[in-house]
Amino acid sequence: MEEFLELASLQYVLPNVSMGFFDRLSRLLRANLNDLVSKAEDPVKILEQSVADMQSDLVKLRQAVAMAISSQKRLKSQADQAQLQSRTWYERAELALQKGEEDLAREALTRRKAFQESFSGLDNQLQAQSGQVEMLKRSLLKLEGKIAEAKTKKDMLKARAQAAKAQQQLQSAVGNMGSNSAMAAFERMEDKVEALEASGQAAAEIAGTDLESKFAALEGGDDLDDELNALRQKLQGGAEAVALPSGEPSFSVEKEIGLRDEIQEVEVAEVESDLEALKRSIEKN
Numbered sequence: 001m002e003e004f005l006e007l008a009s010l011q012y013v014l015p016n017v018s019m020g021f022f023d024r025l026s027r028l029l030r031a032n033l034n035d036l037v038s039k040a041e042d043p044v045k046i047l048e049q050s051v052a053d054m055q056s057d058l059v060k061l062r063q064a065v066a067m068a069i070s071s072q073k074r075l076k077s078q079a080d081q082a083q084l085q086s087r088t089w090y091e092r093a094e095l096a097l098q099k100g101e102e103d104l105a106r107e108a109l110t111r112r113k114a115f116q117e118s119f120s121g122l123d124n125q126l127q128a129q130s131g132q133v134e135m136l137k138r139s140l141l142k143l144e145g146k147i148a149e150a151k152t153k154k155d156m157l158k159a160r161a162q163a164a165k166a167q168q169q170l171q172s173a174v175g176n177m178g179s180n181s182a183m184a185a186f187e188r189m190e191d192k193v194e195a196l197e198a199s200g201q202a203a204a205e206i207a208g209t210d211l212e213s214k215f216a217a218l219e220g221g222d223d224l225d226d227e228l229n230a231l232r233q234k235l236q237g238g239a240e241a242v243a244l245p246s247g248e249p250s251f252s253v254e255k256e257i258g259l260r261d262e263i264q265e266v267e268v269a270e271v272e273s274d275l276e277a278l279k280r281s282i283e284k285n
């Protein structure tokens with residue numbers, strides 16, 4: 001018994017679950033289709049198609065108005081014909097009665113009554129048809145006005161849609177400029193060119209400094225050589241003046257020779273010492 005109740009409950013539950021699933025699936029499909037349709041809609045194309053549809057409706061409405069007017073004219077013609085026949089048979093009844101043909105007059109009045117009834121029915125239809133024609137004419141004029149207004153708005157809306165689309169494309173392009181690989185490559189090459197220019201300027205400045213230092217060293221070397229030569233000449237001239245005095249005849253030859261040797265030994269030793277010290281000083285600098 002319990003198993004039977006469980007099976008019965010499943011029979012009721014499964015259809016409900018199935019229906020809920022299909023409802024959700026249907027809703028999902030419709031939502032996706034609506035989203036695709038919305039994304040695929042082009043305002044310019046939709047405007048053109050809308051005007052074309054309205055123009056097609058206008059053609060159909062004109063055909064309906066033309067058919068209604070034709071039916072109205074046909075009814076009016078039938079009503080006029082029935083009225084004419086009714087008048088004709090009334091005149092015949094009068095003529096028959098004047099001639100003493102009462103039965104013939106009665107027959108003519110019977111025909112007249114039939115045409116009168118026909119005229120009455122046709123006249124009612126004609127009134128209804130006339131109202132329908134007037135309504136269709138008003139609808140036609142209203143639709144023509146709407147189509148004319150839609151055509152005017154269509155050009156304006158197309159221009160606005162194209163301007164909005166161009167603005168959207170421009171904003172998208174500006175927004176993508178930061179992540180655009182071409183723009184990034186351009187900026188990277190600009191930085192590289194600036195780095196190369198800076199490196200070239202630094203190399204030129206370094207080369208100019210080296211050249212100036214070389215010429216300064218050469219010029220400084222000439223000055224040192226000149227100063228060294230002048231110092232040598234000065235020292236040599238001083239030594240000769242001390243060793244060979246011109247105005248001292250009172251000294252003997254031996255004393256003069258011994259004094260000269262002593263002075264020369266002292267002066268040469270001092271000069272060599274000073275010269276070595278000067279060389280070491282120049283080498284250090």
